[in-house]
Amino acid sequence: MHIIVVGCGRTGSLLARALAERGHQVVVIDPNPDQFIRLGPNFRGRTITGVGFDRDVLLRAGIDHAQGVAAVTSDEMANLLVAFIARQHFKVPNVVARLFEPERAALYQAIGVSIVTAAEWRAHRLEQLLCQPALNVMDTLGNGEVTIVEIRVPPAWAGRPFAFLFIPEKVIPTVLIRRGVARIPAPDVALEAGDIIRISIATDALEELRAQILQAGGIECAS
Structure with a gap:
């Protein structure tokens, strides 16, 4: 699977490494290139410095043929924008977003996005939603x-x-x-x-x- 991870903080980097270790094609996007050090020297995916909701950045990451997108930045509105673009514009089948405010859950789910709440910010849970959405x-x-x-x-x-x-x-x-x-x-x-x-x-x-x-x-x- 070709999977894009937007956000290379603790959760995003753990998720990206886990997916890459399973043999998936992983692209990580983050505006701060220093964050990519979290991926470690053995990371076999790609990294792109840029804003995750920038259409050109997403196209460079291969969103037009991606099977999954995880929006896991520390900015909930950025996550929502990424999720919306992935689902509505590029029809990515599996989109997962990090949720900070539970009252916004219906907004994500209305566009077909799986959500992970603060209590579930584990890379394993994100991987499960991306890889076994059925x-x-x-x-x-x-x-x-x-x-x-x-x-x-x-x-x-x-x-x-x-x-x-x-x-x-x-x-x-x-x-x-x-x-x-x-x-x-x-x-x-x-x-x-x-x-x-x-x-x-x-x-x-x-x-x-x-x-x-x-x-x-x-x-x-x-x-």
Whole structure:
């Protein structure tokens, strides 16, 4: 995957190194070239000195063929601009942004951007959102027998009823999030591509669900 990381602070540099180590093509953008020292001498990606929401800078970084963009600067408005440009102008499928003010969450989600809050500023969480956007594990219950996941509805499932995911004793869809608004829908509500569904699932059924999502057009990270 070709992934652009905007911001080379602690979180951005950790994320960029982790992605590069997995074999992805990584480009890091930061206005301060001194920040690139955080990447270490063995970093195999590219670096570009510039402002992350500058269209020319993004084009130099290859945004026109990027599969993922992470906006992780310390400036939330800059992150929002980067996310908006990536999603709305260049149609990048997987965009993650660092969020400081929770009340702005709906604004990000309305344009199809995954968010990471202050409590989740871990490179691992960002990598998970970038590389496994179709299915994200949120929690496990009991001794791990049940897993709570969020899935992003793939294009092939658009128009199908919310309840089609229900499998007795295996899969129970509970919440639908559409354009940042969460609700418990009627079983016959039609799904839209990009909807997020929170599901309780028997852990031993996880891989089957993941395979179904990928078969339907969901995207998963691959080295």
